[in-house]
Amino acid sequence: MVSAVRIAPNRAMRAMNLLRTVQYTHPPSCPCHGNPSHHHHQPSLSLISQTKSNLQRNYATPIDLSRQKEYAFEMAASSIRFGPGVTKEVGMDFKNMGSKRVCVVTDKTVRGLDVMRQVEEGLGREGVEFVVYDGCRVEPKDSSIKEAIAFAKPYQPDAFLAVGGGSVIDTAKLMNLYTCYPDADFLDFVNAPLGKGLPITKALKPLIAVPTTAGTGSETTGTAIFDLVSKRVKTGIAHRNLKPTLGICDPMNTRTMPSAVHASSGLDVLCHSLESWTAIPYFERIPRPSNPILRPAYQGSNPISDIFSLQALRSTVKYLPRAVKDPEDHEAQSQMLLAATLAGVGFGNAGVHLCHGMSYPISGQNPGYQHAGYAVDAPIIPHGVSVAVSAPAVFRFTGSSNPERHLQAAEAFGVDISNVKLESSGEVLAEALEKFLAGLGDQPKGLKDLGFKREHIDDLVEGTIPQARVLMLAPGLSEELNEEREQLRALFEDAMEH
Structure with missing residues (x-):
């Protein structure tokens, strides 16, 4: 984005808009070739470069490099x-x-x-x-x-x-x-x-x-x-x-996992796949790294991660209930291990966002909850439980950012989306999640079941704000701190029970 505005002439504003278009296209390209339906002649890159130079010299409008968007993604997996x-x-x-x-x-x-x-x-x-x-x-x-x-x-x-x-x-x-x-x-x-x-x-x-x-x-x-x-x-x-x-x-x-561990670890797969599928696109992430070594592992959704994430989601919906219900269902257990690996490739490159960002203070500020089925003599909120407990609230919130993706996710849960309005996508996915979680049996139905009360929300919000690595990938989350704080507070309130 431009860091200062001192341009009065319309000509200058049009030129700056052109620069923004070229700078932020996905991937950077000439607008003519980036839009097959656009047949008008566009300025050459040399003209754009000259325009940029003139604007910076004549109108004091330097490009803010910290606001340049990403233009590439990398794939790395074991x-x-x-x-x-x-x-x-x-x-x-x-x-x-x-x-x-x-x-x-x-x-x-x-x-x-x-x-x-x-x-x-x-x-x-x-x-x-x-x-x-x-x-x-x-x-x-x-x-x-x-x-x-x-x-x-x-x-x-x-x-x-x-x-x-x-x-x-x-x-x-x-x-x-x-x-x-x-x-x-x-x-x-x-x-x-x-x-x-x-x-x-x-x-x-x-x-x-x-x-x-x-x-x-x-x-x-x-x-x-x-x-x-x-x-x-x-x-x-x-x-x-x-x-x-x-x-x-x-x-x-x-095969030695207790049923409770099957459930909570599978919930981690569920959120890995949903969050990486709905994360902001990699070409919307800022800033663009000045050196490839600075490109983060969590980059935003991208065409390769999407394949792994969506398949992991479909497998989890199909096989997790079976793996939890029947310890002798070895096919379901095997498919969940494969789903965990698929989701790992997906989120390991695309990243996760709000469910995980909110889960970290939920685990770290545990008021004393001890999950059944874990052989530890201390309070513990398993990671999968801490991420899934906020999931309905999260996807209700993010739905408007990319309704089509949220509806595709709902479809993976068996929802008939043929007549669902786009503006209902978040609510529909949230309801599908609530139904799925309830079907797994004895799972916490909100933060209240973990022992949290409304007076804990401010501390949970303050524990979430430092999770910049994942929050930067959250669709719809404000960059303005006070507004972000209010959004997170509303999310935790919504997650108190479902």
Whole structure:
């Protein structure tokens, strides 16, 4: 956008409008060639450049580079191996990479499961030295991450292996990062404004991820999330260099999940797919990076992510209720693991927005809720629950930003959209979500069921505002702070019960 307006002549205003058109088209192009139905002659790029120069010199209207919109998107995802029984190949993978010292990262629950037996036998069979760290915390805190890093640094592994859910995989990513950057301050890479948000400028050690839950998609992404306790919010680190080298997705490994974990992890898949599908388009994101290394991992919806996100949504709607209801429905469990991976590729490049942004203070400010089915002796709001509890309110709010997309999402839930008016798209999707969540059984029906009261809303709002990395992708959210605060307050009020 133009930062100042001192142009009176209509001629100058028309020229500036032309510059904006060229600058913000998707992708940048000549307006004539960008619009097949437009047959009038348009000024050449040299004339536009000359006009821009003259305007800046004569009318004091410099282009505000911080408002330039993006013009490109990148796709990054881990290599994925999917199939029942592929866990046994992991020892060969490390031998093929020439790894000599592997740090195996897990938690105490997974340590006792068959997947860890397979991993240890596989590494031993190939003669790969390894050490096991099983101190990972479910829904990790910055303190548990630092303890894990302190374990890894003196061992100096040349590769990492994460075996567990998203919490384990995210912990392993950060062990890898800070072992490779031993002198870095912990907040150096943490997402701004809570941290410095520095880019990761070098390749890390190889990391193989073996997910044992079907939810986070962390085996595909460059994102690691944790509680920053001092700020009472979740935050994280996001960069392409964090992503695992390989994700080994073995459906046999998710069969040990309790029904409650199937449900809550599946809700994460649901919101990953819905949020990345409805995020602002990548060409609307600002600012355009001055260097490709500064292009964020979360870029906005784009044509490739859309394919993964929509398919993940359709699979989740079809298979999650089955996986929750019947622990012997191995087809549904396998399809949910695949859906989690698909959604990971989708949101790992497009990003998420309000459900996740609001979930971070919901988890960080837990008033004492403890979710059934989780083997932890402490209050816990599982991540999938914290994102889904606001979903009906969120998509009711975002519907007007792109009604067609919201109706396509509603159609994935089985809604007949043939006679639905565009202005009703948000409400229709919200109702479909409420019905779906109710069908999963014992799920919180709003923030009230988690123990939150209306007097908590202001703190929840203030905990959401710093989540700039995801809020910037939220359609319809104001850039003006006071208005944004009021919008978030209304969203939390709407999410109190549904």
